[in-house]
Amino acid sequence: MKIGVVAVSSRFAKERAEAIQAWFDLKFPLGEVTVAFHPNSFDKSGHFAGDDAARADAFVEFANDPRLDHIWFARGGYGSCRIAEAVMPRLTEVARRKRYLGYSDVGSMLAILYRNGFNVAHGPMASDGVRNDPTGFRSLNWLRKGETEGLEPSLLSDPRPAVAFNLTVLDQLLGTPLEPDLTGHILMLEDVSEAAYRIDRMMFHLTSQPSIRRVAGIRAGRFTDVTVNEPDFGLTGEQIVQFWCERSGIPYLGLADIAHDRENKVVPFGPRP
Amino acid sequence: MKIGVVAVSSRFAKERAEAIQAWFDLKFPLGEVTVAFHPNSFDKSGHFAGDDAARADAFVEFANDPRLDHIWFARGGYGSCRIAEAVMPRLTEVARRKRYLGYSDVGSMLAILYRNGFNVAHGPMASDGVRNDPTGFRSLNWLRKGETEGLEPSLLSDPRPAVAFNLTVLDQLLGTPLEPDLTGHILMLEDVSEAAYRIDRMMFHLTSQPSIRRVAGIRAGRFTDVTVNEPDFGLTGEQIVQFWCERSGIPYLGLADIAHDRENKVVPFGPRP
Numbered sequence: 001m002k003i004g005v006v007a008v009s010s011r012f013a014k015e016r017a018e019a020i021q022a023w024f025d026l027k028f029p030l031g032e033v034t035v036a037f038h039p040n041s042f043d044k045s046g047h048f049a050g051d052d053a054a055r056a057d058a059f060v061e062f063a064n065d066p067r068l069d070h071i072w073f074a075r076g077g078y079g080s081c082r083i084a085e086a087v088m089p090r091l092t093e094v095a096r097r098k099r100y101l102g103y104s105d106v107g108s109m110l111a112i113l114y115r116n117g118f119n120v121a122h123g124p125m126a127s128d129g130v131r132n133d134p135t136g137f138r139s140l141n142w143l144r145k146g147e148t149e150g151l152e153p154s155l156l157s158d159p160r161p162a163v164a165f166n167l168t169v170l171d172q173l174l175g176t177p178l179e180p181d182l183t184g185h186i187l188m189l190e191d192v193s194e195a196a197y198r199i200d201r202m203m204f205h206l207t208s209q210p211s212i213r214r215v216a217g218i219r220a221g222r223f224t225d226v227t228v229n230e231p232d233f234g235l236t237g238e239q240i241v242q243f244w245c246e247r248s249g250i251p252y253l254g255l256a257d258i259a260h261d262r263e264n265k266v267v268p269f270g271p272r273p
Numbered sequence: 274m275k276i277g278v279v280a281v282s283s284r285f286a287k288e289r290a291e292a293i294q295a296w297f298d299l300k301f302p303l304g305e306v307t308v309a310f311h312p313n314s315f316d317k318s319g320h321f322a323g324d325d326a327a328r329a330d331a332f333v334e335f336a337n338d339p340r341l342d343h344i345w346f347a348r349g350g351y352g353s354c355r356i357a358e359a360v361m362p363r364l365t366e367v368a369r370r371k372r373y374l375g376y377s378d379v380g381s382m383l384a385i386l387y388r389n390g391f392n393v394a395h396g397p398m399a400s401d402g403v404r405n406d407p408t409g410f411r412s413l414n415w416l417r418k419g420e421t422e423g424l425e426p427s428l429l430s431d432p433r434p435a436v437a438f439n440l441t442v443l444d445q446l447l448g449t450p451l452e453p454d455l456t457g458h459i460l461m462l463e464d465v466s467e468a469a470y471r472i473d474r475m476m477f478h479l480t481s482q483p484s485i486r487r488v489a490g491i492r493a494g495r496f497t498d499v500t501v502n503e504p505d506f507g508l509t510g511e512q513i514v515q516f517w518c519e520r521s522g523i524p525y526l527g528l529a530d531i532a533h534d535r536e537n538k539v540v541p542f543g544p545r546p
Contacts, residue, residue: 046507047505077470078474174448175447175448197350197351200355202445209449229320231284233320234318
């Protein structure tokens with residue numbers, strides 16, 4: 001089995017790829033699972049891992065390559081919304097048979113892939129694997145085997161389809177051609193390094209959308225490294241999610257075990273298999 | 274003539290109100306124009322100038338009060354999106370005869386007021402007046418007399434209806450009940466203290482909206498105090514606006530003389546009088 005790693009967002013360092021390679025070598029000493037990095041992913045264009053055309057080409061090539069079984073996004077940062085719409089019409093049936101894993105900025109990719117019936121999950125990036133924490137390996141097991149052991153625990157008792165997003169990333173694709181139909185879905189939200197007033201403003205925006213009012217309910221993941229607010233905002237990220245659910249009439253379903261941290265659990269999109 | 278000053282966003286300090294009072298006394302020593310502050314505006318509720326009910330009540334009371342001629346928003350920060358929808362049905366014909374001035378966070382109020390046919394302009398807050406710079410007095414002259422001397426200069430040669438917004442604030446009201454119909458409008462955008470990658474992501478979101486694709490064109494105001502990006506993003510705020518106009522097919526109309534600075538010019542919403 002071979003996993004393709006490709007960068008669609010911020011610059012991706014060669015040293016980071018080497019660390020990922022070493023992690024795979026350690027986890028699979030007999031070469032049961034190997035990893036391939038798209039050469040474009042080491043390009044640099046200002047903020048990005050190559051310009052939009054280079055990143056789009058890299059993703060399309062890897063997604064359509066029959067020698068690669070599944071795709072793990074290299075890292076987040078920012079940039080995948082710039083290519084998500086353009087790559088979709090270029091994907092073949094080969095691409096449709098793969099699983100795709102990542103979170104944070106690549107939520108834009110997950111959104112449009114899920115909208116088009118692809119098999120995606122919200123979980124750490126390949127770059128996070130090298131921290132050598134449990135979430136990396138759990139997620140890789142979903143990616144390579146569709147394994148459901150490391151899943152977000154509420155999924156085990158609730159059969160409704162689910163999705164998970166970084167709040168900021170979902171907030172910024174609402175109303176665009178990337179937005180999937182989330183009618184009847186459980187929506188899990190997490191974020192990192194945002195100020196409380198921004199979380200509040202995004203929850204206003206999100207819960208005011210007629211499309212989002214059709215979800216089955218919202219779960220609050222962890223909001224970590226919240227930027228200091230002066231004076232104190234008065235609500236945590238989780239409380240802000242609950243506040244806007246109550247105000248908008250969207251059922252608040254409690255906490256979700258997702259975040260930009262080593263405890264994060266995997267959330268495959270859609271109905272349970 | 275009496276101007277009502279009311280806080281609908283972040284906390285508003287008594288000292289700031291005293292400075293605004295002193296500025297009015299200096300500018301209008303014969304009492305030709307006086308100023309009144311709503312007592313609720315000095316409330317404190319966490320981040321906000323009182324809780325949502327107190328801020329909404331204050332705005333509605335001042336807007337509907339026949340003894341006040343026009344309304345100047347006290348200051349920005351964050352919070353007006355939390356009350357904008359709730360106050361609209363409570364406004365009377367008295368409120369409809371007034372002019373409303375502010376920018377930044379109160380863009381949420383300008384949006385829903387304009388959507389409902391009220392007379393609003395994008396310009397500094399009452400708090401900015403006390404810097405004693407030209408934009409404060411120019412804007413006050415629009416507020417008290419509808420004067421058009423301090424207007425954004427492109428308005429003089431282009432008869433199409435115009436609006437101006439802080440990019441972040443407009444971005445966060447798209448698709449909500451606050452969003453006005455901007456079909457055929459010139460849309461001017463400015464922002465302060467945002468990172469380039471955030472400006473880029475917001476312009477993706479904004480220009481991907483079917484509603485925004487119907488504007489006559491976009492002008493880029495100044496993007497000031499842009500948060501440092503590592504590595505350098507490669508485009509200025511103005512260049513990012515132009516990039517997304519070109520990509521989305523929205524006409525890019527050049528620069529606009531608006532910003533969170535002392536050079537800012539006033540933009541009354543809608544068609545020229």
